[in-house]
Amino acid sequence: MLLAVLFFNLEGNILVERFHGVPAEERLHWRTFLVKLGSDNLKGAKNEELFVASHKSVYIVYSVLGDVCIYVVGKDEYDELALAEVIFVITSCVKDVCGKPPTERLFLDKYGKICLCLDEIVWKGILENTDKDRIRRLIRLKPPADI
Template identity: 85%
Template structure:
């Protein structure tokens, strides 16, 4: 199960967060843990360079995309290999929505489109879509023709 997807800016402020199956009282712990993890490791990271961590029997894959950090947390069948595929789909969809690796301002300008893309990629803690063209069609709010 995918437990969390978080987007933060370079200062560690949360831009978007999606938790699934994480109790409300544990979310603050996860937010602060992920932001600290990113602050320690993403300072000199290259764009889209993947980092992997493990904490409390869950896997974490995270990266920088422009001025935005992306964290994906999973457990069980969502190991680091599967999470790297999930984060690849998320980063390519964000780049597609923004037209380039986003600055914080561009990310916030395209916030609605990015949330739609995220909803099409991850649904109730499960990976739903990985096809970039299908995600693009679904976020236009038109019914898909290849069903």
């Protein structure tokens, strides 16, 4: 299951978070842990360079895209390789929506479309769509067959 997809700015403030199957009392722990993990490892990282971590039988893949840090957390069948595919789809959709690697301002300007993309990529903790063209059609809120 995909437990979480989180976007932080470079200072560690949450821009978007999606938790699936994580109790509310554990979410603060995850936020704090991921900010600490990113602050230790993402300094000087290149755009879309992937980093991998493991914590309590849970896998974490994270990266920087422009001024935004992206974290994907999964367990069981969502190991490092599966999470790398998920983060690749997410980063490519964010770049598509923003037109380039986003600044924090541009990310927040495109917040609605980015959330629609996330909803099409991950549904209730399961990877739903990986095809960028299909995701692009679905976020226009038209049935895919009409296009």
